[in-house]
Amino acid sequence: MGDEEQEGVFLGIDLGGTQLKAARFSADGTRVAMENAASNAGGDAEEIFGALYSAASTLIGGSRLRGIGVGVAGLLDPGSGRILNSPNIPALSGFALRSRVREAFGDTIPVQMMNDANAAALGEYFAGAGAGSSSMFLLTLGTGIGGGFVVDGNLWTGAAGVGAEVGHMCIRADGPLCHCGARGCLEACVSGWALMRDAGQIAKRHPESAIAELSPRTPLTLAELASAGDRQARALWENAGAMLGTGIANLMNLLNPDRIVLVGGLGGAGDLLFEPARRAWESQAFKEARTFTSVKPGVLGKWAGVRGAIQSFLKK
Numbered sequence: 001m002g003d004e005e006q007e008g009v010f011l012g013i014d015l016g017g018t019q020l021k022a023a024r025f026s027a028d029g030t031r032v033a034m035e036n037a038a039s040n041a042g043g044d045a046e047e048i049f050g051a052l053y054s055a056a057s058t059l060i061g062g063s064r065l066r067g068i069g070v071g072v073a074g075l076l077d078p079g080s081g082r083i084l085n086s087p088n089i090p091a092l093s094g095f096a097l098r099s100r101v102r103e104a105f106g107d108t109i110p111v112q113m114m115n116d117a118n119a120a121a122l123g124e125y126f127a128g129a130g131a132g133s134s135s136m137f138l139l140t141l142g143t144g145i146g147g148g149f150v151v152d153g154n155l156w157t158g159a160a161g162v163g164a165e166v167g168h169m170c171i172r173a174d175g176p177l178c179h180c181g182a183r184g185c186l187e188a189c190v191s192g193w194a195l196m197r198d199a200g201q202i203a204k205r206h207p208e209s210a211i212a213e214l215s216p217r218t219p220l221t222l223a224e225l226a227s228a229g230d231r232q233a234r235a236l237w238e239n240a241g242a243m244l245g246t247g248i249a250n251l252m253n254l255l256n257p258d259r260i261v262l263v264g265g266l267g268g269a270g271d272l273l274f275e276p277a278r279r280a281w282e283s284q285a286f287k288e289a290r291t292f293t294s295v296k297p298g299v300l301g302k303w304a305g306v307r308g309a310i311q312s313f314l315k316k
């Protein structure tokens, strides 16, 4: 505690559509305390900020705060410090996050904000499965699919800051409609919501099937059903895995990063998802590309984003 009093602490926050995760870090980037809460995503912007403020205040205690990093599910404007659009937390669209954080924690507090997938990518790159690599592409496999690309320690975000949106890379031009309005995006083929859509269609067509009777019907219970041998559930994962593998093969051929790191809840399906994925990328990626790109699971779990959100403070 003596060190924290002298050197101060950083606070990392990961504000997702379901969960708010926050952690206190010592000056050298070691995570020393965590808080987990519901993100109040159904509430208004002030209710959501209230959850953030409460978790943050608990963690800061009496320590000297040196910077706050926030990863948010959505599209941000780093210039104005506003959240432009957040599909999973609609109340935050247009919210002036940076100025609200400064109002609550102090005018002079350095505030770093970034997209949540980019934050997770920085976290895994510097303190997780990407450590020691020069280039790493992170895929978040959850309700939606996100991506973050780190090259030589820097996020590669593109001309307009919206690069690495791998969830909306087209996998099948004639594929299912995506939330973004296009067809056949990776997210429309593989994500948690895509699996639920496909399972729902099976349940409708086959009311006597095990999938129709599954309650609650979630990616996790669908994985359990598939592991128990249910043919229709296995086929769902087989299809999702093959599409994921095509996405990974595209990344290998296009970018050939040192590592592709997979994080997020769908990974809980394990080989149900990853075996068909591996078969697809092994048959679709150039041999040189797949040989020199290793595919690994993340190691920081749900704490990757909070770690990445404070990374820029540690470089100084």
Ligand SMILES: [Zn+2]
Pocket: 167, 168, 178, 179, 180, 181, 182, 185, 187, 188
């Ligand atoms: Zn899309």
